[in-house]
Amino acid sequence: xxxxxxxxxxxxxxxxxxxxxxxxxxxxxxxxxxxxxxxxxxxxxxxxxxxxxxxxxxxxxxxxxxxxxxxxxxxxxxxxxxxxxxxxxxxxxxxxxxxxxxxxxxxxxxxxxxxxxxxxxxxxxxxxxxxxxxxxxxxxxxxxxxxxxxxxxxxxxxxx
Numbered sequence: 001x002x003x004x005x006x007x008x009x010x011x012x013x014x015x016x017x018x019x020x021x022x023x024x025x026x027x028x029x030x031x032x033x034x035x036x037x038x039x040x041x042x043x044x045x046x047x048x049x050x051x052x053x054x055x056x057x058x059x060x061x062x063x064x065x066x067x068x069x070x071x072x073x074x075x076x077x078x079x080x081x082x083x084x085x086x087x088x089x090x091x092x093x094x095x096x097x098x099x100x101x102x103x104x105x106x107x108x109x110x111x112x113x114x115x116x117x118x119x120x121x122x123x124x125x126x127x128x129x130x131x132x133x134x135x136x137x138x139x140x141x142x143x144x145x146x147x148x149x150x151x152x153x154x155x156x157x158x159x160x
Contacts (some may be wrong), residue, residue: 001128001138003076004086006145010076011085013152026080032081033112036074040104043067047134049097068131069144071104073152075127078111079120085134087121087156092129 018024044050046064048057079087095103113158131141 001089001131001141003089003124003128003138003141004074004144005074005142006076007080007085007087009145010073011080013073013149014077014080016153017156029078029081030112032074032078032123033108036071036078036108037105039067039070040101040108043070044101045063045069045095048083050101064134065136065140065144065147068073068136069141069148071127072131072141072145073148075120075124079117080106080122082115082117082120084117084120087124089128090121090125092125094133095129097130097133100126104130 014025018028043064046067047059048054051057104126107119107126110147111123144150
């Protein structure tokens with residue numbers, strides 16, 4: 001999945017938000033990590049794969065895609081804040097969703113401390129792998145990202 005076109009868009013959105021809210025990328029880096037973790041949790045809750053106690057699992061596929069796109073926004077935003085402007089996906093083998101979600105959460109936590117580009121790249125690789133495992137492809141992700149990006153600008157312009 002090639003998401004390189006999203007890096008510039010995310011940078012522009014984040015810079016717009018920073019300016020509008022009088023903050024810097026450095027000031028909100030940890031908040032972005034928390035936001036990523038919250039969105040990851042919302043996605044897990046929507047997918048319900050971890051709910052071993054539940055017999056009837058109903059998944060709203062569109063809602064799951066929206067939560068996944070929120071994860072993409074924050075993962076790419078973190079990478080951009082570290083000076084990454086493109087990414088070549090390193091294909092990963094499919095993993096159990098529980099392990100993949102834990103891995104993404106762990107990488108986000110490590111990134112909050114290390115602020116290393118390699119950790120950000122690994123985070124994006126894992127997030128892309130998650131998208132593939134959810135049955136998403138590049139076309140869907142780019143289209144849904146663009147829709148959410150427009151919503152994010154509308155929210156900022158209406159003092160969300």
